[in-house]
Amino acid sequence: LNFTDNVFNFRDTLIRSSGRHGLKFGLEYNEDLETGDFGAVTRGFYEFFSLADFVADSPYLQELQIDPSTGQNILSSPNRLRHFRRRDFAWFIQDDWKVRKNLTINAGLRHEYFGVLTETNGKQAGVILGPGTTFRDQFVNARFGPLKQMYEPYWKNFAPSIGLAWDPTGSGMFSVRTGFAIN
Amino acid sequence: LHNDLLTEPARFSPPFAAFAVAAPAFGICNAPIPYSVADVIAVQPTPDPDFAAPLNSAGALSLCRFSPDFIDPRLKSPYVEEWNLTLQSEVARDWVLEVGYVGNEGHRISFGQDPNHNPASPDPQQCESSESKPFVGVLPQYKHEFLVQRRNGSDQAPFHSRILGALSTLIGETALR
Numbered sequence: 001l002n003f004t005d006n007v008f009n010f011r012d013t014l015i016r017s018s019g020r021h022g023l024k025f026g027l028e029y030n031e032d033l034e035t036g037d038f039g040a041v042t043r044g045f046y047e048f049f050s051l052a053d054f055v056a057d058s059p060y061l062q063e064l065q066i067d068p069s070t071g072q073n074i075l076s077s078p079n080r081l082r083h084f085r086r087r088d089f090a091w092f093i094q095d096d097w098k099v100r101k102n103l104t105i106n107a108g109l110r111h112e113y114f115g116v117l118t119e120t121n122g123k124q125a126g127v128i129l130g131p132g133t134t135f136r137d138q139f140v141n142a143r144f145g146p147l148k149q150m151y152e153p154y155w156k157n158f159a160p161s162i163g164l165a166w167d168p169t170g171s172g173m174f175s176v177r178t179g180f181a182i183n
Numbered sequence: 184l185h186n187d188l189l190t191e192p193a194r195f196s197p198p199f200a201a202f203a204v205a206a207p208a209f210g211i212c213n214a215p216i217p218y219s220v221a222d223v224i225a226v227q228p229t230p231d232p233d234f235a236a237p238l239n240s241a242g243a244l245s246l247c248r249f250s251p252d253f254i255d256p257r258l259k260s261p262y263v264e265e266w267n268l269t270l271q272s273e274v275a276r277d278w279v280l281e282v283g284y285v286g287n288e289g290h291r292i293s294f295g296q297d298p299n300h301n302p303a304s305p306d307p308q309q310c311e312s313s314e315s316k317p318f319v320g321v322l323p324q325y326k327h328e329f330l331v332q333r334r335n336g337s338d339q340a341p342f343h344s345r346i347l348g349a350l351s352t353l354i355g356e357t358a359l360r
Contacts, residue, residue: 151258
């Protein structure tokens with residue numbers, strides 16, 4: 001078994017307090033480098049409904065991993081090494097604003113990009129949906145083939161948040177807290 | 184989809200068409216897997232530029248046992264909307280009453296989907312009944328929670344009960360230390 005997983009991570013947060021504001025800004029970067037020989041299910045995988053089916057050599061599920069470019073068992077293939085890569089990136093900005101003595105507002109925005117797994121040499125495959133107006137039509141017209149990425153990257157993961165803490169009486173005996181966030 | 188495979192095999196590009204052509208000879212649901220465990224171990228599938236499924240040339244698989252498992256190419260990150268409102272009052276020395284509402288709603292939550300299922304057909308050849316299956320599209324998930332909490336210290340012993348599925352109550356009792 002040949003498997004190496006190197007993960008690199010960088011993150012930093014800047015905090016600045018100025019007057020009634022408490023500002024925070026941060027960012028994070030994550031890189032995952034995984035290299036392996038993809039050696040699962042090399043000797044076959046079988047599942048049986050019952051012991052009787054096992055004795056009768058009648059599995060309901062049979063699975064074998066092959067090299068799709070040669071049709072050979074992946075165990076004997078020189079083509080089984082994979083170099084998977086994934087990169088994530090995120091940043092946020094937040095302000096804790098003390099509007100009055102008895103009112104504080106918290107507001108922030110976070111943006112995250114979750115990287116899509118890629119193989120540096122293009123050695124991954126999956127379903128490529130075909131033409132059609134519905135998912136069903138697209139699936140029945142689908143085919144298997146090499147894929148650079150299993151799905152398209154999505155860049156619109158914005159996560160706003162807002163909240164407040166309010167003491168309407170100003171006595172310190174009663175408080176109202178409310179908030180909304182997307183995570 | 185089963186019926187589509189039988190009546191309109193031309194709609195299916197390889198390897199789906201191969202299953203459609205072979206299935207009528209065996210019957211959709213009862214076709215035996217035409218090779219043994221030993222055959223599977225020894226099988227040397229024919230190379231196919233489209234990464235065709237490793238079919239044994241001597242037979243066919245049952246459609247009902249054909250189960251492609253893949254990541255949806257339309258996948259997008261799920262997210263959750265959360266909101267809350269809490270009223271907190273010191274009703275007596277060392278006693279705080281808290282009444283709150285917490286709600287959230289999930290969007291684009293990942294779920295399994297069986298595209299090989301035909302929910303509309305009463306055809307007895309179908310392997311599955313017409314039971315409801317996961318649908319195509321956004322799967323929302325809601326949770327609403329009301330909580331009433333009374334506390335007078337740092338250690339709490341909350342009592343949490345669920346009413347009518349989505350509605351629940353939380354009552355906290357704390358011993359003064």
